[in-house]
Amino acid sequence: MTHPQKRFSNFSEFYPYYLQEHSKPACRYFHYIGTFLSIMAFIFGLIFHPYWFLAMPLSGYSFAWFSHAFIEKNKPATFTYPLWSLIGDYKMFLSWLSGSIDQQIANANLLYPRPEKAFDNK
Numbered sequence: 855m856t857h858p859q860k861r862f863s864n865f866s867e868f869y870p871y872y873l874q875e876h877s878k879p880a881c882r883y884f885h886y887i888g889t890f891l892s893i894m895a896f897i898f899g900l901i902f903h904p905y906w907f908l909a910m911p912l913s914g915y916s917f918a919w920f921s922h923a924f925i926e927k928n929k930p931a932t933f934t935y936p937l938w939s940l941i942g943d944y945k946m947f948l949s950w951l952s953g954s955i956d957q958q959i960a961n962a963n964l965l966y967p968r969p970e971k972a973f974d975n976k
Contacts, residue, residue, distance in 0.1 A: 873962035888917030
């Protein structure tokens with residue numbers, strides 16, 4: 855799916871779109887790995903040495919961009935909405951940990967259906 859022409863005015867409008875752009879579970883799993891590693895790099899930076907802070911964006915973005923290129927096959931929302939995408943990634947990770955991600959994905963797909971899903975019921 856291409857990015858909508860509409861500019862989102864707040865994160866609440868953006869987040870369902872962000873989730874829809876991560877509709878494939880494998881894409882989300884790569885994001886979870888990168889997010890977890892970025893959190894660990896932050897903790898290591900606080901405890902051991904500030905150089906660990908450099909690993910935060912490297913780990914997070916490398917896993918995320920790989921998954922968009924080879925699994926989801928779409929352009930990461932980071933390029934259009936950098937701050938909201940970062941917030942969305944951590945919210946998606948926490949939603950996965952809490953077990954609420956599947957329902958959030960289902961709701962997001964109602965708002966932003968993928969073109970190939972539009973013909974599934976026919």
